[in-house]
Amino acid sequence: MGIRGLNALVSENAPKAIRSSELKSLFGRKVAIDASMCLYQFLIAVRQQDGSVLTNESGRTTSHLMGFFYRTIRMAGHGIKPCYVFDGKPPVMKGGELEKRLKRREDAEKKATEAKEAGQAAELMKYQRRTVRVTREQNEDAKKLLKLMGIPFVEAPCEAESQCAELAKAGKVYGAASEDMDTLCYQPPFLLRNLTAAEARKLKIDEYNIKEVLKGFDMPIEQFIDMCILLGCDYCETIRGVGPVTAMKMIRKYGSLEKIVETIENDPKSKYKVPENWPYKEARQLFLHPEVTPGSEVDLKWTEPDIDALINFMVKENGFNEQRIRDGAAKLSKALKSGTQERLDSFFRVSGTKSSNKKRTTKEEAKNGNKKKTRRRR
The missing domain is CATH 1.10.150.20 (5' to 3' exonuclease, C-terminal subdomain)
Known part of the structure; x- marks a missing residue:
């Protein structure tokens, strides 16, 4: 759910805290992504023409696999190194919210059944998407795929958003990517919204700077x-x-x-x-003291995709096109290698420091030279 009305309040009271930019602006950045939210997005959005989810021959859902595979490759193509974070056990206090979500899902299932009986295709599709529930099996499938792709993932002890924020605070990644505004309460240096949907939906990424947010509200x-x-x-x-x-x-x-x-x-x-x-x-x-794995204990590594294992999992087990999987893996491998280049702004900072030192040295030399001339005249 996030925080009701927070986005509008930040926009009004701390406009300098939000920077909208293209996906390519994150070139060279490592980013922690809320994987659990991605799972829901893919299961809702990646559908066949009739509105049903993608499945393999045995009837197992594969929409999430397609989503993770191609979306990750697109991000890597923009020089971004993604790290996915999966939810652990929910806090006991979140039980009430989970019960509400279950009730909404049950209501949607009932309305979907009514829409199907009445032959209302549009209504049926709308309510079917509200009934989406991520299973443990789908979580494990996503983790297996990421491992074969050479993309690191972290299993949070509790909430994925708080673990993303912890990785960002520890300097393991640049920012935390999530659609939930409550991520700001965990104080990541930067919150990135629209990251996973930016290219597909032609959206800009909204980057929230927590220091500027607090400065704008004038609050600790x-x-x-x-x-x-x-x-x-x-x-x-x-x-x-x-x-x-x-x-x-x-x-x-x-x-x-x-x-x-x-x-x-x-x-x-x-x-x-x-x-x-x-x-x-x-x-x-x-919010102040979430249950997380300390960032200092997390080692993130991006490795070469395991092509043969990918083919076995995606093509033989789940029915994807072999050539497309091979082409995608090749793009991913190339993108991760090119993404290791440092960002230009890091070079500018170094160059600027040297330039400043040179200017300072030149001024000192000129000053000393003037002193010597004055002594000679005397």
């Missing part, structure tokens, strides 16, 4: 997280009637959720009501 991270909890997150419900603008005003006025709760509960005329046993403190701790 603790207050920013409190505001996000008040907006509404996956870990706990919000205070009914408090919208994005009101949430921001409350945090700026009172400074913390403790003060807001105290003020509301001590005011019998308040139009707001704090949920009973509201676990906002626990939610705050999940």
Whole structure:
């Protein structure tokens, strides 16, 4: 779900924190990608003409394999080195949100059945996509494919977004790629949105700088997280009637959720009501201290694709075209090699430093030379 209304608030209050650019602007960058979100995207978007998912001869879904294979190759073709991060166990506090998602899926399944019986093709397709559920088998298939492609992946102990942020904070990657705005609460240096869909849907990548976000709101991270909890997150419900603008005003006025709760509960005329046993403190701790594998313990390596094993898995087991898989693997191998070049901006920084040193040396020499001339005249 993410954080309700956060994107609009950031755009209005911290516009300098967002930079929109083309996919090619990330040339030479290593990026941690929320794989679990990609799985959902591929299972929803990669479909046959009749709206059904791709399958192999045995009836197993292969839409996610096609999505990961070709999308990864496209990113590598732009000089990007992707690392995928898979969800671990969900936090206990997320149980309520998961129950809501299950209920929505069950409702969609019911409506899909009704649409099928009524012969409403468009409605059927719409509700079928809402019933998508990623299975453990599909997760394992994706991991196997990435391993054969030579693309590293990380299995997070808990939330994929927080692990992506940890890898970015540790300097293992440039930024965390996810569509969920709550990723900002985990403080990655940069949050990248639209990355996996940028080329396919002709979108620009939105890059959020967390330092500029906090600067724009004029808040420390603790207050920013409190505001996000008040907006509404996956870990706990919000205070009914408090919208994005009101949430921001409350945090700026009172400074913390403790003060807001105290003020509301001590005011019998308040139009707001704090949920009973509201676990906002626990939610705050999940954002500030998420369960992650320390970035220092993660070793990311991009290797050559295993062509023979890829052919066996993608062609013989899952029915993909052999020539296309071979061509794709060749493009990937070439792209990963060319992507090892350093970004030009790193050269400019070095060049700029040397240039500055040269200027400084020239000034000092000129100064000393003038001193010598003055002594001679005397």
